[in-house]
Amino acid sequence: MDRPDDRHPETTAFLAGLTRLLLTTSGEGAEQIERSVTAAARGLGAEAGLLVLPDAATVTVTSHGQVTTLAVRGFPEVFRLDQVIALKPLIEQIAGGRMGAAEADRRLAAITSAPPPYPWWLKLTGIVLFAIGFAPLMQPTWYEVWTTAVLGTVTASLAVAAGRLPRLATVLPLVAAATVSLITLEVFARTPAHGGPVLLMLPALFYFVPGDYLSAATTELAAGFLTTGAIRLVYAVFLLVQLYLGVILGLVITGRSRHALFDVAAHGDLPRWALFLAWLVFTVGTVLAFAIPGRLLGILLVLVYATVGVQTAGTKLIGEVGGTFAAAVLLGLVTTWLAARPAQPPRIVLLLPGFFTLTVGSLGMRGLTALAGGYPVQGFHDLTKMITIVTAIAAGLLLGAVLARRPEPAP
Known part of the structure; x- marks a missing residue:
């Protein structure tokens, strides 16, 4: 005793x-x-x-x-x-x-x-699937998908290696972005017919894009955690800048002009069933990449498809910002309600795959690279759009959580 x-x-x-x-x-x-x-x-x-x-x-x-x-x-x-x-x-x-x-x-x-629930090769597979599932959102083309499979394998290998090499982990976003930029510019982005280079790079780099940090920072600021939110926001911007510098290093190494970073989307050739299946691939990848037990795959799939459905319908009815806000409110409400049940996992686990479908940080990356490529109007448009959508997501998640929480008992 x-x-x-x-x-x-x-x-x-x-x-x-x-x-x-x-x-x-x-x-x-x-x-x-x-x-x-x-x-x-x-x-x-x-x-x-x-x-x-x-x-x-x-x-x-x-x-x-x-x-x-x-x-x-x-x-x-x-x-x-x-x-x-x-x-x-x-x-x-x-x-x-x-x-x-x-x-x-x-x-x-x-x-x-405790060791991770999945071996290194399954985590590597998960990061690749995570990228492939996100690829059709950038460009709905078969070229985007198979290019992402190659580039995603490169970034996944670097991410797994960083788990054993602390020095690599400290500069991983920069190294991953530079490697992907170099390969994309030299091999995959030789003609505008396949879309802009950044559109080909982004799915493979999405694992490193700090959309979660940006949204958490905005939520903390809204909830009154001013110091914490401000610091997290600065760190998220720093990660975006690392990715941006990595892309620019690819330009320097290849000797290409900065105008090679044109932001033009290719004509889509993916059938509807492939676009629908992409979210299944994405969710399976999220489970493996972020060490989520496989038993939760079913409920995460429901949350992902519900979030995508509300965002898509809302965008058609009230525009992109309104649709994103509505989807975030639903996601925040449902995940907070579920997480209050003892048998369900914590809110962050339920929230993460659906949150990623709202694709926050990639807009900031596109904005920075568009500016570097000599396209200031498009660059500032993407950066402004990022700020607006980040705020919409954070406010929606916060509102959903407030609506779902039980009132505190009176003292």
Whole structure:
């Protein structure tokens, strides 16, 4: 049996580890971190106060007559959603007072040290399928699809290698963009008949486009987490700039003129069934690339097709921004409602595939490259469109979440 003077260090150690893991999986923003840690602290008979930044948090733990304040760091990612799924029932048990700090810490250590659910070659396959599924949204052509299969294999190989090479991981978006740019300009974009080079590059680079960071940053700003949202927004822009510089490096290496980055779409030749099937391929790729258990594929497919359906119908009725906003409201409402059920995974897991269908960050990438290619009108148009759609998505997700949440009980 634990002595009273042992409980505070155990509680503090667990809450610090929990905060660290939540930081590294904070694709949905800072609010969920604060809510989860404070709920776990109450279940352990303690109180926790947090000051959260995207990559760090100050945690103050008060329990058993002692107070400890410590700093926790964790780099934000969304690549191990299996850990996020495993955390939900653990936090629910702790918040319900059904588990002590020592056992909670052991369970947390098991989650943190668990290997990914899929081997490296399945993750590589997932990233390729993820890119192929997104390709018809850029250009509905067979040329776009098979080109993406080749380029996606290149970027997937780099992403898997970065998991074992920390130095590569720090510059991965830049290296991936430069490699894809070089191959595209030299091999695949020799004629305008197949569409603009950036349209051929983007599906293979979509895995690195920070649409989730942009949306999370906007949501945090709207929810009042000003410092966290501003920092995350700067980091998202930095990732976009890395991708942009990589594309420009491809121009420099090949010696091509900047006007080679023309933004013209090819005539579509994909049948309707292929466009419909693309979202299935996309969702399977998301499951494998982001370490989501296969048992969730069915519900994620329903959410993806529902999001696409509402966005498509809304765009025809009220325009692109209105359709995107309506789809985001639906996605936010349904995923928040589902995530409140104990048997369902956390909201970020349910949200991610449907969110990706709204295609945020690629607009920023197209805007930057259009500017570099000497097309200022198109470039500024894409950048302005990115800001508008990012805001629409963030506001829609936030509104959907507010509509779905149960009112807090009166004190």
